[in-house]
Amino acid sequence: MKKIRLVYMGTPEFAVPPLAALLNDPAFEVLAVVSQPDKAQGRRKEVIPTPVKTLALQHNIPVLQPLKMRDGVLREALRGLDADFLLTCAFGRILPDDILSLPKCEALNLHASLLPKYRGAAPIQFALLNGDAYTGVSLMRMDAELDHGAVFSQRELKISDEMYYPELSAALANLAAEMAVTDLPRIISGALSGVEQAHEQASFTRLLKKEDGQINWHSDAKTIAQLVRATYPWPGAYGYLGDKRLKIHRAHVIAPELWTSVPSELQALAAGALIKAKKQGLFVRCGAGEPSLLQLEEVQLEGAKRLTAKDFSLGIKDGEVLS
Protein backbone atom coordinates (compact mmCIF):
# COMPACT_ATOMS: atom_id res chain seq x y z
CA MET A 1 0.00 0.00 0.00
CA LYS A 2 1.21 3.42 -0.91
CA LYS A 3 2.40 5.44 2.01
CA ILE A 4 0.75 8.71 2.81
CA ARG A 5 3.32 11.40 2.19
CA LEU A 6 3.18 14.44 4.38
CA VAL A 7 5.00 17.52 5.50
CA TYR A 8 4.53 18.32 9.18
CA MET A 9 4.65 21.83 10.53
CA GLY A 10 4.76 22.38 14.27
CA THR A 11 6.76 24.01 17.00
CA PRO A 12 6.07 23.44 20.71
CA GLU A 13 5.61 20.42 22.93
CA PHE A 14 1.98 20.13 21.94
CA ALA A 15 2.96 19.28 18.38
CA VAL A 16 5.29 16.46 19.40
CA PRO A 17 2.88 13.56 20.07
CA PRO A 18 1.13 13.84 16.69
CA LEU A 19 4.45 13.87 14.87
CA ALA A 20 5.71 10.95 16.94
CA ALA A 21 2.59 8.97 16.12
CA LEU A 22 2.97 9.64 12.41
CA LEU A 23 6.64 8.71 12.47
CA ASN A 24 5.87 5.42 14.22
CA ASP A 25 3.08 4.43 11.87
CA PRO A 26 4.28 2.68 8.71
CA ALA A 27 1.31 4.01 6.77
CA PHE A 28 2.92 7.45 6.77
CA GLU A 29 6.06 8.92 5.38
CA VAL A 30 7.10 12.24 6.87
CA LEU A 31 9.00 13.98 4.12
CA ALA A 32 10.04 17.04 6.02
CA VAL A 33 9.33 18.98 9.17
CA VAL A 34 8.93 22.73 9.33
CA SER A 35 9.44 24.48 12.64
CA GLN A 36 9.92 28.01 13.88
CA PRO A 37 13.47 29.34 14.16
CA ASP A 38 15.22 28.44 17.41
CA LYS A 39 15.12 31.15 20.01
CA ALA A 40 17.34 32.11 22.90
CA GLN A 41 15.84 30.98 26.18
CA GLY A 42 16.59 30.94 29.85
CA ARG A 43 18.75 33.12 32.08
CA ARG A 44 21.83 32.42 30.03
CA LYS A 45 20.02 32.99 26.77
CA GLU A 46 20.90 29.59 25.47
CA VAL A 47 19.55 28.72 22.07
CA ILE A 48 17.22 25.76 22.45
CA PRO A 49 15.89 23.86 19.44
CA THR A 50 12.11 23.60 19.29
CA PRO A 51 10.63 20.33 20.63
CA VAL A 52 9.36 19.37 17.19
CA LYS A 53 12.74 19.98 15.63
CA THR A 54 14.42 17.82 18.23
CA LEU A 55 12.13 14.90 17.50
CA ALA A 56 12.50 15.29 13.77
CA LEU A 57 16.27 15.26 13.96
CA GLN A 58 16.21 12.10 16.05
CA HIS A 59 14.43 10.45 13.14
CA ASN A 60 16.70 12.00 10.55
CA ILE A 61 13.88 13.98 9.02
CA PRO A 62 14.97 17.14 7.23
CA VAL A 63 13.97 20.24 9.19
CA LEU A 64 13.18 23.60 7.67
CA GLN A 65 13.12 26.72 9.81
CA PRO A 66 12.22 29.55 7.50
CA LEU A 67 12.44 33.08 8.87
CA LYS A 68 9.73 34.26 6.53
CA MET A 69 6.67 32.53 5.24
CA ARG A 70 5.99 34.81 2.32
CA ASP A 71 9.31 35.13 0.52
CA GLY A 72 8.71 32.04 -1.60
CA VAL A 73 11.60 30.06 -0.18
CA LEU A 74 9.40 27.76 1.84
CA ARG A 75 7.00 27.28 -1.02
CA GLU A 76 9.80 26.22 -3.35
CA ALA A 77 11.15 23.81 -0.80
CA LEU A 78 7.75 22.20 -0.31
CA ARG A 79 6.74 22.10 -3.93
CA GLY A 80 9.30 19.52 -4.91
CA LEU A 81 8.29 17.11 -2.15
CA ASP A 82 5.09 15.93 -3.78
CA ALA A 83 3.26 15.57 -0.47
CA ASP A 84 -0.31 14.42 -0.05
CA PHE A 85 -0.79 16.49 3.06
CA LEU A 86 0.63 19.56 4.61
CA LEU A 87 -0.27 19.09 8.26
CA THR A 88 0.21 21.88 10.76
CA CYS A 89 -0.12 21.66 14.50
CA ALA A 90 0.60 24.60 16.77
CA PHE A 91 2.97 25.94 14.18
CA GLY A 92 2.58 29.51 15.29
CA ARG A 93 2.52 31.30 11.97
CA ILE A 94 -0.15 32.01 9.43
CA LEU A 95 0.58 30.39 6.11
CA PRO A 96 0.26 32.40 2.94
CA ASP A 97 -1.98 31.41 0.11
CA ASP A 98 0.76 30.15 -2.16
CA ILE A 99 1.66 27.49 0.38
CA LEU A 100 -1.91 26.46 1.12
CA SER A 101 -2.52 25.99 -2.56
CA LEU A 102 0.31 23.62 -3.37
CA PRO A 103 -0.83 21.29 -6.15
CA LYS A 104 -2.40 17.98 -5.14
CA CYS A 105 -1.65 18.71 -1.53
CA GLU A 106 -4.34 19.09 1.11
CA ALA A 107 -3.38 21.65 3.75
CA LEU A 108 -4.73 20.55 7.12
CA ASN A 109 -4.44 21.73 10.66
CA LEU A 110 -4.75 20.04 14.04
CA HIS A 111 -6.35 22.52 16.39
CA ALA A 112 -6.76 22.13 20.15
CA SER A 113 -10.40 23.05 20.49
CA LEU A 114 -13.82 22.03 19.29
CA LEU A 115 -14.09 24.47 16.42
CA PRO A 116 -15.63 26.90 15.83
CA LYS A 117 -15.04 27.56 19.51
CA TYR A 118 -11.67 28.98 20.48
CA ARG A 119 -10.02 29.73 17.20
CA GLY A 120 -6.59 31.23 17.50
CA ALA A 121 -3.47 31.00 19.56
CA ALA A 122 -4.42 29.82 23.04
CA PRO A 123 -7.43 27.51 22.88
CA ILE A 124 -6.30 25.26 25.71
CA GLN A 125 -5.69 28.10 28.13
CA PHE A 126 -9.05 29.67 27.42
CA ALA A 127 -10.91 26.42 27.93
CA LEU A 128 -9.39 26.26 31.41
CA LEU A 129 -9.80 29.96 32.03
CA ASN A 130 -13.50 29.75 31.30
CA GLY A 131 -13.99 26.64 33.36
CA ASP A 132 -15.33 24.57 30.47
CA ALA A 133 -16.39 21.01 31.21
CA TYR A 134 -15.31 19.78 27.80
CA THR A 135 -12.87 20.67 25.11
CA GLY A 136 -11.26 18.70 22.33
CA VAL A 137 -9.28 18.69 19.13
CA SER A 138 -10.26 19.33 15.53
CA LEU A 139 -8.81 18.25 12.23
CA MET A 140 -9.59 20.89 9.66
CA ARG A 141 -8.70 22.23 6.29
CA MET A 142 -6.81 25.51 6.28
CA ASP A 143 -8.12 28.41 4.30
CA ALA A 144 -7.38 32.08 4.10
CA GLU A 145 -8.83 32.85 7.51
CA LEU A 146 -7.53 31.69 10.86
CA ASP A 147 -8.87 28.28 11.92
CA HIS A 148 -11.79 28.90 9.63
CA GLY A 149 -11.82 26.01 7.15
CA ALA A 150 -14.00 22.92 6.92
CA VAL A 151 -13.73 20.43 9.78
CA PHE A 152 -13.13 16.77 9.00
CA SER A 153 -13.26 15.33 12.48
CA GLN A 154 -13.21 16.17 16.14
CA ARG A 155 -12.51 14.36 19.40
CA GLU A 156 -13.87 15.46 22.75
CA LEU A 157 -12.15 15.42 26.10
CA LYS A 158 -13.58 15.98 29.55
CA ILE A 159 -11.68 18.53 31.59
CA SER A 160 -11.20 17.34 35.13
CA ASP A 161 -10.71 19.63 38.11
CA GLU A 162 -7.20 18.35 38.62
CA MET A 163 -6.05 19.42 35.18
CA TYR A 164 -3.63 22.28 34.87
CA TYR A 165 -2.45 23.51 31.50
CA PRO A 166 0.34 20.95 31.08
CA GLU A 167 -1.93 17.99 31.82
CA LEU A 168 -4.71 19.20 29.57
CA SER A 169 -2.30 20.09 26.82
CA ALA A 170 -0.67 16.67 26.96
CA ALA A 171 -4.03 14.91 26.94
CA LEU A 172 -5.19 16.91 23.94
CA ALA A 173 -1.93 16.36 22.14
CA ASN A 174 -2.34 12.62 22.51
CA LEU A 175 -5.87 12.87 21.26
CA ALA A 176 -4.66 14.88 18.29
CA ALA A 177 -2.05 12.23 17.59
CA GLU A 178 -4.65 9.49 17.56
CA MET A 179 -6.91 11.57 15.38
CA ALA A 180 -4.19 12.28 12.84
CA VAL A 181 -3.18 8.67 12.45
CA THR A 182 -6.70 7.33 12.08
CA ASP A 183 -8.36 10.12 10.16
CA LEU A 184 -5.83 11.13 7.51
CA PRO A 185 -6.28 7.80 5.70
CA ARG A 186 -10.02 8.22 5.92
CA ILE A 187 -9.76 11.58 4.24
CA ILE A 188 -7.79 10.01 1.41
CA SER A 189 -10.33 7.24 1.02
CA GLY A 190 -13.15 9.71 1.02
CA ALA A 191 -14.70 8.36 4.20
CA LEU A 192 -14.40 11.74 5.79
CA SER A 193 -15.35 14.99 4.21
CA GLY A 194 -15.04 18.51 5.42
CA VAL A 195 -18.00 20.22 6.99
CA GLU A 196 -18.14 23.95 7.04
CA GLN A 197 -18.01 25.51 10.49
CA ALA A 198 -20.92 27.35 12.06
CA HIS A 199 -19.10 30.61 11.70
CA GLU A 200 -21.63 32.65 13.63
CA GLN A 201 -20.71 30.63 16.72
CA ALA A 202 -16.99 31.18 16.37
CA SER A 203 -14.96 32.55 19.25
CA PHE A 204 -11.35 33.65 19.23
CA THR A 205 -8.43 33.37 21.59
CA ARG A 206 -5.29 35.42 21.72
CA LEU A 207 -1.91 34.56 23.12
CA LEU A 208 -1.72 35.14 26.87
CA LYS A 209 0.35 38.03 28.09
CA LYS A 210 2.29 38.38 31.29
CA GLU A 211 -0.37 40.62 32.82
CA ASP A 212 -3.05 38.04 32.16
CA GLY A 213 -1.68 36.17 35.13
CA GLN A 214 -2.40 38.91 37.65
CA ILE A 215 -5.00 37.83 40.17
CA ASN A 216 -7.86 40.06 41.22
CA TRP A 217 -8.65 38.88 44.74
CA HIS A 218 -12.10 40.40 44.46
CA SER A 219 -12.98 37.70 41.95
CA ASP A 220 -14.46 34.59 43.43
CA ALA A 221 -12.19 31.70 44.29
CA LYS A 222 -13.47 29.52 41.48
CA THR A 223 -12.48 32.06 38.87
CA ILE A 224 -9.08 32.50 40.45
CA ALA A 225 -8.50 28.75 40.58
CA GLN A 226 -9.30 28.59 36.88
CA LEU A 227 -6.79 31.34 36.22
CA VAL A 228 -4.16 29.43 38.17
CA ARG A 229 -4.78 26.26 36.21
CA ALA A 230 -4.85 28.03 32.84
CA THR A 231 -1.73 30.11 33.27
CA TYR A 232 0.52 27.47 34.80
CA PRO A 233 3.42 27.40 34.21
CA TRP A 234 3.42 30.50 32.01
CA PRO A 235 2.73 33.32 32.56
CA GLY A 236 1.72 32.07 35.99
CA ALA A 237 -0.99 33.46 38.24
CA TYR A 238 0.29 35.99 40.71
CA GLY A 239 -0.58 38.56 43.32
CA TYR A 240 1.57 40.79 45.46
CA LEU A 241 2.72 40.38 49.04
CA GLY A 242 3.93 43.85 49.90
CA ASP A 243 5.92 44.90 46.87
CA LYS A 244 6.98 41.40 45.99
CA ARG A 245 5.24 39.26 43.47
CA LEU A 246 3.85 36.00 44.73
CA LYS A 247 3.24 33.35 42.13
CA ILE A 248 0.48 30.88 42.83
CA HIS A 249 1.55 27.63 41.23
CA ARG A 250 -1.13 25.39 42.68
CA ALA A 251 -4.41 26.18 44.38
CA HIS A 252 -7.97 24.97 44.57
CA VAL A 253 -11.36 26.18 45.68
CA ILE A 254 -12.76 25.21 49.04
CA ALA A 255 -16.43 24.36 48.80
CA PRO A 256 -18.47 26.49 51.22
CA GLU A 257 -19.82 23.43 53.00
CA LEU A 258 -16.29 22.46 53.93
CA TRP A 259 -15.46 25.74 55.63
CA THR A 260 -14.42 25.30 59.17
CA SER A 261 -14.74 28.94 60.03
CA VAL A 262 -18.05 30.73 59.76
CA PRO A 263 -18.70 33.09 56.85
CA SER A 264 -19.24 36.04 59.15
CA GLU A 265 -15.62 35.88 60.21
CA LEU A 266 -14.54 35.77 56.59
CA GLN A 267 -16.80 38.68 55.79
CA ALA A 268 -14.70 40.85 58.06
CA LEU A 269 -11.51 40.06 56.16
CA ALA A 270 -10.33 41.99 53.15
CA ALA A 271 -10.15 40.26 49.79
CA GLY A 272 -6.68 38.78 49.53
CA ALA A 273 -6.32 38.20 53.26
CA LEU A 274 -4.16 35.20 54.06
CA ILE A 275 -5.60 32.75 56.56
CA LYS A 276 -3.22 30.44 58.33
CA ALA A 277 -5.23 27.56 59.68
CA LYS A 278 -2.74 25.61 61.74
CA LYS A 279 -2.29 22.25 60.13
CA GLN A 280 -5.21 22.60 57.83
CA GLY A 281 -3.45 24.76 55.32
CA LEU A 282 -3.13 28.23 53.95
CA PHE A 283 -6.12 30.01 52.50
CA VAL A 284 -6.94 33.27 50.82
CA ARG A 285 -10.18 35.11 51.30
CA CYS A 286 -11.51 35.92 47.82
CA GLY A 287 -14.57 37.61 46.41
CA ALA A 288 -16.09 41.04 46.70
CA GLY A 289 -19.36 40.50 48.54
CA GLU A 290 -19.88 36.81 49.09
CA PRO A 291 -16.64 35.48 50.51
CA SER A 292 -15.07 32.45 48.94
CA LEU A 293 -11.99 30.54 49.90
CA LEU A 294 -8.99 29.53 47.86
CA GLN A 295 -6.61 27.03 49.36
CA LEU A 296 -3.02 27.57 48.30
CA GLU A 297 -0.93 24.51 47.65
CA GLU A 298 2.26 25.72 46.07
CA VAL A 299 3.55 29.27 45.83
CA GLN A 300 6.71 31.17 45.04
CA LEU A 301 7.77 34.57 46.25
CA GLU A 302 9.80 36.77 43.94
CA GLY A 303 13.44 35.85 44.24
CA ALA A 304 12.73 32.73 46.27
CA LYS A 305 12.19 29.13 45.43
CA ARG A 306 8.82 27.58 45.07
CA LEU A 307 7.44 26.28 48.33
CA THR A 308 4.54 24.24 49.53
CA ALA A 309 1.87 26.39 51.13
CA LYS A 310 2.77 24.79 54.44
CA ASP A 311 6.42 25.82 54.29
CA PHE A 312 5.51 29.24 53.01
CA SER A 313 3.05 29.83 55.82
CA LEU A 314 5.76 29.20 58.42
CA GLY A 315 7.55 32.31 57.32
CA ILE A 316 4.73 34.82 57.10
CA LYS A 317 3.12 36.87 59.81
CA ASP A 318 -0.52 36.69 60.79
CA GLY A 319 -2.84 39.16 59.13
CA GLU A 320 -0.91 39.62 55.90
CA VAL A 321 -2.94 40.50 52.87
CA LEU A 322 -2.25 39.82 49.22
CA SER A 323 -2.95 42.47 46.65
Add this chain to the structure above:
RNA sequence: CGCGGAGUAGAGCAGUUGGUAGCUUGUCGGGCUCAUAACCCGGAGGUCGCGUGGUUCGAGUCCCGCCUCCGCAA
Protein backbone atom coordinates in the same frame (compact mmCIF):
# COMPACT_ATOMS: atom_id res chain seq x y z
C1' C B 1 29.51 42.26 31.71
C1' G B 2 21.25 43.13 31.19
C1' C B 3 18.37 44.47 36.41
C1' G B 4 17.37 42.53 41.20
C1' G B 5 16.56 39.05 45.55
C1' A B 6 18.65 35.14 48.48
C1' G B 7 22.15 31.44 50.91
C1' U B 8 21.54 30.92 59.50
C1' A B 9 19.18 23.64 63.12
C1' G B 10 15.34 18.45 58.54
C1' A B 11 11.93 22.61 56.54
C1' G B 12 10.34 27.98 56.49
C1' C B 13 11.99 32.44 58.63
C1' A B 14 14.15 36.39 62.46
C1' G B 15 18.65 38.27 64.04
C1' U B 16 18.12 45.61 65.68
C1' U B 17 23.70 50.91 65.85
C1' G B 18 29.33 44.28 65.31
C1' G B 19 29.73 41.24 71.64
C1' U B 20 30.31 33.60 70.17
C1' A B 21 22.59 32.57 67.67
C1' G B 22 16.46 32.72 68.22
C1' C B 23 11.12 31.76 66.39
C1' U B 24 7.62 28.58 63.93
C1' U B 25 7.29 23.79 62.20
C1' G B 26 9.17 18.92 62.09
C1' U B 27 11.72 15.08 64.83
C1' C B 28 12.72 12.10 69.52
C1' G B 29 11.14 11.06 74.76
C1' G B 30 7.34 11.64 78.49
C1' G B 31 2.35 13.23 80.14
C1' C B 32 -2.93 14.32 79.69
C1' U B 33 -7.54 12.86 77.07
C1' C B 34 -13.27 8.55 75.08
C1' A B 35 -10.90 11.16 71.27
C1' U B 36 -8.10 14.83 68.14
C1' A B 37 -4.11 17.75 62.34
C1' A B 38 -5.75 19.35 70.31
C1' C B 39 -2.96 20.45 74.72
C1' C B 40 1.28 20.20 78.54
C1' C B 41 6.58 19.04 79.90
C1' G B 42 11.41 17.79 78.26
C1' G B 43 15.53 16.59 74.67
C1' A B 44 18.44 16.32 70.28
C1' G B 45 19.83 19.09 66.24
C1' G B 46 23.67 24.99 63.51
C1' U B 47 31.93 25.00 61.51
C1' C B 48 25.55 31.20 60.40
C1' G B 49 27.20 29.03 51.40
C1' C B 50 32.84 29.03 50.54
C1' G B 51 37.80 31.59 51.42
C1' U B 52 43.44 28.43 57.25
C1' G B 53 40.60 36.38 53.22
C1' G B 54 40.49 41.74 55.26
C1' U B 55 39.04 45.37 59.33
C1' U B 56 38.38 44.61 64.77
C1' C B 57 39.81 43.11 71.48
C1' G B 58 35.63 40.59 69.17
C1' A B 59 31.71 39.49 62.80
C1' G B 60 25.86 35.90 61.15
C1' U B 61 26.17 41.26 61.53
C1' C B 62 31.21 45.74 57.99
C1' C B 63 34.89 45.18 53.39
C1' C B 64 37.00 41.94 49.27
C1' G B 65 36.86 37.60 46.12
C1' C B 66 34.36 33.10 44.68
C1' C B 67 30.31 29.40 44.32
C1' U B 68 25.11 28.12 44.23
C1' C B 69 19.79 29.08 43.95
C1' C B 70 15.83 32.25 42.43
C1' G B 71 12.60 36.52 40.39
C1' C B 72 12.40 40.07 36.22
C1' A B 73 13.93 40.80 31.41
C1' A B 74 14.65 38.06 26.76
